[in-house]
Each structure stands twice: as C-alpha cells, then as structure tokens.
Amino acid sequence: MDFTLPQVITDKLAELDAFIEVEIKPLEAANMQFFDHRREYARTNWEDDGRPSDAWRALIEEMERRADAAGHLRYCLPRAAGGQDAGNLMNAAIREHLAAKGLGLHNDLQDESSVVGNFPIVPAILKYGTPEQQAYVEGIITGKRHLSFALTEPNHGSDATWLETRAVRDGDHWVINGMKRWNSQVGRAEANLVFARTSGKDGEARGITAFIVPTNAPGHTILYNHWTFNMPSDHAEVELKDVRVPDSAILHKEGDGLRIALMFIHENRIRQAAASAGAARYCIAQAVKYAKSRIIFGEPLAKRQAIQFPLAELHAEVELVRNYIFRTAWKMDRQDPATMSDEVSICNYKANNLVCRAADLAMQVHGGIGYSRAMPFEHIYRHHRRYKITEGSEEVQKRRIAQRLFGFGSHAE
Ligand SMILES: Cc1cc2nc3c(=O)[nH]c(=O)nc-3n(C[C@H](O)[C@H](O)[C@H](O)COP(=O)(O)OP(=O)(O)OC[C@H]3O[C@@H](n4cnc5c(N)ncnc54)[C@H](O)[C@@H]3O)c2cc1C
Numbered sequence: 001m002d003f004t005l006p007q008v009i010t011d012k013l014a015e016l017d018a019f020i021e022v023e024i025k026p027l028e029a030a031n032m033q034f035f036d037h038r039r040e041y042a043r044t045n046w047e048d049d050g051r052p053s054d055a056w057r058a059l060i061e062e063m064e065r066r067a068d069a070a071g072h073l074r075y076c077l078p079r080a081a082g083g084q085d086a087g088n089l090m091n092a093a094i095r096e097h098l099a100a101k102g103l104g105l106h107n108d109l110q111d112e113s114s115v116v117g118n119f120p121i122v123p124a125i126l127k128y129g130t131p132e133q134q135a136y137v138e139g140i141i142t143g144k145r146h147l148s149f150a151l152t153e154p155n156h157g158s159d160a161t162w163l164e165t166r167a168v169r170d171g172d173h174w175v176i177n178g179m180k181r182w183n184s185q186v187g188r189a190e191a192n193l194v195f196a197r198t199s200g201k202d203g204e205a206r207g208i209t210a211f212i213v214p215t216n217a218p219g220h221t222i223l224y225n226h227w228t229f230n231m232p233s234d235h236a237e238v239e240l241k242d243v244r245v246p247d248s249a250i251l252h253k254e255g256d257g258l259r260i261a262l263m264f265i266h267e268n269r270i271r272q273a274a275a276s277a278g279a280a281r282y283c284i285a286q287a288v289k290y291a292k293s294r295i296i297f298g299e300p301l302a303k304r305q306a307i308q309f310p311l312a313e314l315h316a317e318v319e320l321v322r323n324y325i326f327r328t329a330w331k332m333d334r335q336d337p338a339t340m341s342d343e344v345s346i347c348n349y350k351a352n353n354l355v356c357r358a359a360d361l362a363m364q365v366h367g368g369i370g371y372s373r374a375m376p377f378e379h380i381y382r383h384h385r386r387y388k389i390t391e392g393s394e395e396v397q398k399r400r401i402a403q404r405l406f407g408f409g410s411h412a413e
Contacts, residue, residue: 003323009093012086016072016094016115020106023066024115028105031059035104037373043110044232049225051187052111052232060113061143063105067115074141075116080126081137088337091116092274092329096322099278102286103376107275109383111185111234120267121147121193124260128252133212139190147212148189150180150238151261157181158396160195160261161203165240167196167211172247174198176211176219180238182390186222187236189215194240195257210257211249219243230382266337268391269348270329276351276387277322279380280358284315286377287365294367307365314358321350342404349397352387359384 028035033042034056043056067073076091077083086094094116098107107114122137125147129136139145156162165178176196186192192213200207213220219241225233252260288311291302301307325347331340359381363370370377388394403409 005093005326006089009090012075012090013093013097016098017101019067019070019072020101020104020115023070024063024104024106027059027062027066031105034059039373039379040231050227050231050233051225052234056232057188059105060108060111063115064113064117064143067117068141072115073117077117077119077122077141078126080134081119081122081141088270088329088332089326092270092325095271095274096278096281096325099275100281100285101278102282103379109379110230110232117141118268118271120264120271121149123267124263125251127263128260130248132248133251136191136212143188145191146185146189148183148186148192148215149264150183150186150192150194152180152182154179154181154237158393159203161205161208161258163195163197163208165194165196167198167209169198170244173244174211174247174249176213176240176243176245178240180240182226183222183236183238185234186215186238187225187234191215192220192238193251193260195261196240199255205258207255208257209254210251210260211245212251213240213243213245213249217243217245229385230379262338265391266341266344269344269397270325270332270337272387272391273321273325273344273347273351274329276355276384277318277325279384280314280318280351280355281322283355283358283362283377283380284311284318287311287362290366301365310361311365314354314361317350317354318358321347321354325351342401345392345397345400348392349388349394352384353394355384356381356388 043053045051045053064073074081074083076086079085098114101107103109112118119140122140125134125137136145136147140147151160153163153165155164165176165180167174167176176194178196180194183192192215194211194213195208196211197207198209220243221239223237223239226235226237227233228235251257291307292300294301328343328347331343337344359377363377366375369375
C-alpha cells in the first residue's frame with residue numbers, strides 16, 4: 001500500500017497554485033466587493049428575485065475563460081469534451097486542495113464554479129446523448145448553452161421515484177405536465193433536463209424518462225426563486241403546462257431516465273465530500289493560527305486546553321475523513337462507482353457534517369469577529385450546510401449505507 005498522492009497529482013496542485021496566483025488573485029483583488037463583507041450584497045440582484053447580479057456572473061465567466069485558456073477548466077472531463085479524463089482521485093484531490101485554500105474566485109461556493117470545472121451532467125450527455133444532444137456539451141462548459149437539472153418537485157425530493165410530473169405520448173411528440181422545485185440555474189439555461197414519469201407506478205425506478213426541454217418552450221414557466229440561507233438564489237420553482245417536445249428530446253431511453261440522475265449524483269457526491277473536507281481543514285488551520293496570536297488574560301488563547309481539544313478532535317476527524325475520501329476516489333477509478341455507492345455516501349455525509357462543525361468552531365474560537373462578515377466562516381457554513389440536504393440528504397446517505405449493511409435495497413436506487 002502506498003498512501004502518498006501520486007506525483008502527477010501533487011504536480012497538478014502546484015501548477016494550479018501558480019496559475020491562481022498569477023491569473024486569478026489579481027482579478028479577485030480588483031473586485032473585492034464580491035469577496036469581502038459586501039459579498040452577498042454585491043453578488044445579488046435583489047430587485048430580480050435575488051438572482052446573481054450580471055457583474056458577478058461576468059466575473060465568474062472571466063475566471064472560467066482564463067482557466068479554460070490555461071487548460072485547467074476541463075481537466076477532469078472526458079477527452080471528448082476537451083478534458084484529460086483525470087479520474088476521481090485527481091478530481092477529489094483538486095477539490096480538497098482548492099477548498100483548503102479558503103474562499104476566493106478560484107473556487108467559489110455560490111454556484112460551485114472553479115478553475116477546475118465541475119460539470120457533473122457532461123459525462124452523462126457524452127455517454128447517453130445523441131450527436132445532436134452532445135452539441136450541448138461545449139455550451140455547458142462555456143456557460144453559453146447551460147442545461148439545468150429538474151428532478152425535485154414540491155411534493156417529492158428524497159423520494160424522487162414518486163415524482164408527479166407526467167409525460168404522455170401524442171404521436172411522435174410528448175406532452176409534459178408538472179411542477180419542479182429547486183431547479184438551480186434554470187434562469188440562465190437554454191434547456192432544462194426534466195424528469196417525468198412515462199410509465200410504471202409511483203415508487204418504481206423504471207418508467208421515469210429524462211427530457212431535454214428548451215426553456216423557451218411554450219408552457220415552461222419559471223414562477224419564482226426560493227430565497228435561501230446563502231444568497232444570491234438561483235433555485236427556481238418551475239411550472240410545466242402542456243409542454244410539447246419531440247421524441248428526440250429524450251436523453252437516453254424512454255423509461256430509463258433515472259440512470260442519468262444517478263450518474264449525475266454519483267459524479268457529484270464524492271466531489272462535494274472532498275470540497276467539504278478541504279473547507280474543514282481550512283477552518284481548523286485558521287482557528288489554530290488565530291488562537292496562537294490572540295492574547296487573552298495575558299497569554300495566547302492557544303494555551304487553553306478548552307481551545308486545543310475541540311480543535312484537536314476536529315483535526316483528527318479531518319485526517320480520517322480526508323484519507324477515506326481519497327481511498328474511495330482511488331477505488332472509484334478501479335471499479336464501477338455504482339457498486340460502491342455506500343462508501344461514497346460515507347464520504348459525503350461525514351465530510352458535509354464535519355465542515356459545518358469546523359466552520360462553527362472556527363467562529364467560536366475567533367469570538368465576535370468570527371461571527372462578522374469580515375471572516376469567511378459564516379459564508380462557509382451557509383454554503384456547506386446545504387450539502388447536508390442536496391445530492392441526497394444526510395439521512396438519505398445513511399439510508400444507502402444501511403441498505404448495504406443490512407443487505408436490502410438495490411444499488412440502482
Ligand atoms: C440550494 C439547493 C439547490 C438544489 N438544486 C437542485 C437542482 O438543481 N435540481 C434538483 O432536481 N433538485 C435540487 N435541489 C433539491 C434537493 O435535491 C432536495 O432538496 C433534496 O433531495 C431533499 O428533498 P426535499 O427538500 O424534498 O426534502 P424531503 O425529501 O421532503 O426530506 C425532508 C427530510 O426528511 C428526511 N428524509 C427523507 N427520507 C428519509 C428517510 N427514508 N428516513 C429518514 N429521513 C428521511 C430528509 O433527509 C430531510 O431531512 C436543491 C436543493 C437546494 C436546497
């Protein structure tokens with residue numbers, strides 16, 4: 001067994017650090033209103049239902065353009081998308097490393113943009129899309145033809161197989177009716193990947209079909225945004241009323257759409273975990289640094305065992321979780337990730353839970369200033385708290401682990 005990260009990974013991390021220093025940090029410094037205490041105010045268009053402001057989106061696009069020109073943005077994508085097929089371990093190491101550098105334009109939380117892009121839908125389109133559908137890939141990466149993901153509904157989230165949206169065949173077309181909730185970034189999307197039941201019964205995985213629906217199709221309406229703990233909001237409530245799409249709108253096969261959703265989730269869960277582990281490591285490092293410099297009752301705060309022990313405990317957890325994440329990502333490069341989804345779930349729920357506690361403790365160690373927006377901890381907490389709910393909530397991850405532990409359920413759910 002060799003637990004050291006391969007040289008190719010440490011070289012890439014060093015290359016990214018150098019690129020960020022030269023290309024991204026100056027851009028960030030010239031636009032500090034998006035990163036300092038004014039961040040939520042600057043990023044949000046409060047009069048447009050809390051959506052991201054145009055200036056904020058433009059800055060992210062410029063960061064992505066620079067990262068693409070330098071060969072980083074697509075690095076982890078398949079070669080067919082201009083990437084290097086870098087693999088799960090590389091991807092996890094990068095996500096952990098970038099998050100451990102702290103907040104910044106190199107790896108922003110609000111829409112999960114990063115110098116090494118995370119585009120979980122791209123591999124699914126490449127694998128299951130027709131040549132016409134694969135034309136979306138370039139647009140998804142450049143942001144010019146965004147494809148949003150519409151699985152969750154007002155009445156069904158964790159129990160997605162119970163979704164109520166229906167698509168009914170009408171000649172060589174389909175008519176879709178239903179509601180979608182938390183439809184992230186649909187406002188800037190060219191099309192929406194809508195999951196609808198076309199056959200079978202509530203609760204069955206079979207019978208759900210994925211349709212690529214143009215967002216300007218008659219009957220496809222964005223009703224409003226859900227304003228969230230972290231702002232801006234890009235998470236809409238969408239109505240589908242008698243939306244007509246041709247047969248060619250189906251991604252993959254009629255009735256087998258949940259496969260796409262699962263692939264998207266499998267792509268994302270391990271990366272979310274890696275980002276959370278990195279952010280937790282950052283919070284602990286910052287708290288340790290502050291405790292050493294803050295003089296309280298005449299001596300450094302770091303001398304107090306009541307400060308040392310909780311940080312030591314979280315540090316120990318970060319070490320365990322981080323190594324388990326790397327080990328799981330390494331294994332995912334060697335076997336079908338769908339066959340080890342319980343291990344991915346362990347990474348996901350442990351890391352997402354850990355980062356929330358680490359951000360909270362960092363706030364505590366910093367005292368009042370930790371609670372202020374001058375410090376990044378409230379922002380880290382607000383963002384990562386979401387991961388305990390999305391891509392399968394903490395309870396849904398434990399359910400998956402229990403399925404394997406007790407030997408019931410299937411890995412296709
Ligand atoms: C910011 C944000 C962005 C999102 N973006 C998207 C998106 O782009 N596309 C999309 O389709 N969805 C998106 N979602 C939706 C997200 O996937 C759902 O919120 C999530 O799946 C949980 O579903 P729910 O909110 O309906 O909660 P519910 O499923 O109603 O769950 C409520 C509570 O019950 C718990 N629970 C559920 N099942 C069990 C069980 N068997 N045992 C014990 N407890 C259980 C849950 O963990 C949760 O705590 C987003 C959500 C948020 C908050």
